[in-house]
Amino acid sequence: MKRPRLGIRNLSCGRGEKALFQGLDISLVGGEAARVLGENGAGKTTLLRTLGGLQTPLSGEIVWESAQKRDADDPVLLKDELCFVGHDNALNAALTPVENLDVLMRLCGRPVAQPRIRETLAELGLKRLAHRPSGRLSAGQKRRVSLARLWLTDAPLWLLDEPASALDVDSRALLCARMAAHVAAGGIAVFTTHETLNLADVPVRSIELTPC
Amino acid sequence: MLWLHRFGSLPYFYRVSRPIALALAVPGVLLAVYGVYGGLVNAPVDYQQGDAFRILYIHVPSAWLSLFGYTSMAIAGAVALVWRLKLAEIFVVAAAPVGASFTFLALVTGSIWGKPMWGTWWVWDARLTSELILLFLYLGVIALHNAIESPRSAARACALLSVVGVINVPIIHFSVEWWNTLHQGPTVTRFGRPAMEMAMLWPLLCAALGFTLMFGWLTLWNMRAQLLWRERRSRWVKKVFSDA
Amino acid sequence: MLSVFWAVLRRDLLLAFRQRGVLVHHLLFFVLVVALFPLGTGASPAILVTVSPALIWMSVLLAALLSLQRLFKPDYEDGTLEQYLLSPEPLALIALAKVLAYWLASGLIFVLASPLLVLLLGVPASAVPVIMASLLLGTPTLGLVGAIGTALTLSLPRAGLLLSLLIFPLYVPVLIFGAGAMRAAIEGLPAAGALYLLAALLMLGISTAPFAIAAALKISME
DSSP states (O other): OOEEEOOOOOEEEEETTEEEEEEEEEEEEEEEEEEEOOTTTTTTHHHHHHTTTOOOEEEEEEEEEEEEETTTTSOOOGGEEEEOOOOOOOOOTTTTHHHHHHHHHHHOOOOHHHHHHHHHHHHHGGGTTSSOOOSOHHHHHHHHHHHHHHOOOOOOEEEESSTTTOOOOOHHHHHHHHHHHHHHOOOEEEEEEEEEEOOSSSSEEEEOOOOO | OOHHHHHHHHHHHHHHHHHHHHHHHHHHHHHHHHHIIIIIISSSTTTTTTTTGGHHHHHHHHHHHHHEEEEHHHHHHHHHHHOOOOOHHHHHHHHHHHHHHHHHHHHHHHHHHHHHSSSSOOOOOOOHHHHHHHHHHHHHHHHHHOOOOOOOHHHHHHHHHHHHHHHHHHHHHHHHHHHHOOSOOOHHHHHSSTTHHHHHHHHHHHHHHHHHHHHHHHHHHHHHHHHHTTTTTTTHHHHHHHOO | HHHHHHHHHHHHHHHHHHHHHHHHHHHHHHHHHHHHHHHHHHOHHHHHHHHHHHHHHHHHHHHHHHHHHHHHHHHHHHHHHHHHHHOOHHHHHHHHHHHHHHEEEEEEHHHHHHHHHHHHOOOOOOGGHHHHHHHHHHHHHHHHHHHHHHHHTOOOOHHHHHHHHHHHHHHHHHHHHHHHHHHHHHTOOOOOOHHHHHHHHHHHHHHHOOOOOOOHHHHOOO
C-alpha cells in the first residue's frame, strides 16, 4: 500500500507581518509522528494552523500526497484527510458530548453513528457524562470528549495542539496508545505537547522551531 | 532573505510613487484652481438659478469622486482578495479617507446649493440621501480599519467590505430613487445638453479632471504613509530613514 | 455535501431551542420598542398609523443588530468555528445553514409577532397580510447581510456600535422597500411592486452573501 506523505518546503510562518520562524523543511511519511518543539511564542500553534490551512504561510509550500487515488482533476486534498484537534475543544456548552461529536464528525466529512459515539465515550470512561451538557464537564473531561474524535476518525493526518493538556495520567496513557496505534497503522501525527507523551514503538521525529 | 523575496516590490513602489504623486499634484491643483476660478468668477450667470449654480463647480467634481473613489476601492479590494496583492490592500485603506472627504465636500456643497434653491439647508432628496449613505459606507470602512489591530487583517476586512458595499451602491441608489422621485434629473446630463455654453462647461470639466488628479495624488501620498507604517520593522524602511 | 448543511442547521436549531430564553428576549425587545413609542409621540391614532411602517422596521433592524452579534461568537470562542473552516465542505454552505437557523429561530418570531403589534398601533387588519409578507421576505436578507458584518467584526471584543455602522447603510434598501410595502398596504395601494423588490433582494442575498460571509470568516480567523 502507498503511504501518505506530508511535505513541508521552506516554510515561513508568522503572525501578521512578523515572521515567527523561517525556512522549515521536513517530510513526513505514513508511520511517522512528529513533535513540534520550541519555546513559548515560537510559533508551534501557528505551524499547526498553517498546516491545517487556517493560516496562509508567509512563504513556502505544504504538499499532501494521499495514499488514496482519485483522478488527477479531483485529487484527495489535505482537508479531506485531516483530523485537527486545536487548543480549544470545539464543544458547545449547551450540547451534550454525543451531539457535539456527531456534528464535529459530520463537519470533517466522516459521519459516525450515534451508538458508536456512545461506545467510544464509554471506552474513555465518560459513559455517565454522554448526555450531560458539555458546559458542566470539568476541563479534563471536556478535553477527553474532544479527543474522542481520534477514536472515531479514520483520517490519516492528525494535527494535535497540546492534546494532553488537563488530562490525568490514565487518560494520557490512553491517548498515547491511540496515537501510537494510529501511527503504527500508517498514519501521520504532528503534535505539540508540554507533557511527556511516550509513543512506544513508533518513530517520533522532532520539528525544532527557532525564532528569527 | 525572506524580506527581499516577498516585499521586493514595495521599496520600489515607495521610490517611484513620489515622482508620480508630484506629477499628479501639480497639474491637478492647477486644473482644479483654473476650473473653480472659471466657474466661480468667469462663467456667465445662469438665467434660472442666478449665482447659486456656481457651487456646482465644486459639488459635481466632488460627487463624481465620491463614486469614483468607492468604485476604485472596491476594484482594488477585489484584486487584494483574489491575488493577495499588498499594494491593493493598502490602496483600499489609503483611498477611504480621501474618498470620504470628497463625499463630505459634496454633501456640504449640495446643502449650500440647496439653501437658496429649496429654502432649507437639508432636503431628503434622493441624490443627497444616497450621498449621505455613501458617506456612511466610507466611514464604515475607516472605522473597521481602525478597530482591527493587525494591519493585514484590517486591510483585508476593509477590502471585503468595500466589495460588498459597491454591490450595494446601485441598489441603495435605486431604492432611494424609488423612495423619493421628486427631484430634478441628474445635473451633469442637464449640463451636458448641447444648449449649455462652452464657457460654462469647460471650467467644469477642468475642475473634474483636476479633482480626480488630486484624488490620485492624495491617495498615493496616503499609501506611502500606510506603507511605511506597515513595513516599519523591515530593513528597507529603516534604510529610508537612516538615509534621510 | 448537503448533509453538513442539515447537520449545522439542526445543531443551531437545537441550540436555539435549548436557549429559548434568549428568543423570548428578542421578542420582548421588539414588543418593548413598539410599545414605548406611543409614550413618546402621544397616542393619536393618526400619528401612530403614519409612523408604524418606520417604527416596525426600525425595531426589526435594531433587534437584528443585537441578535446578530452572537451569530458566530460562541463558535468563535469555543473553537467550533475553526472546525467549520477546516471542513472539506464549502464554508459558504455552512454559513448559509447558520443564517437560516438564525432566521428560523429569531427572524420568524418578528414575522409571527407583527400582526399583534401593528394592530396595537391601529393599522387596519386588511394590511396585515402584506406586512407579514414584507417581513417574511425582508428579515432573511437582514440576516444574510448582517452576517457579513458580524463575521468581519468577529475578533473584536465589543463590536456592537461598529457593527451598526457597517450594516445599517447596507440595510437601507430593505428598510425602504419593506416600509414602502407596509405604507402602501395601509393606504390601500398595491404593494406587489415593493414585495417583488424585497424578493429580488432576498434572491441576490442568498446567492452572494454566503460567499462574502465565508470570506469574512476566513479573514477574521487568520
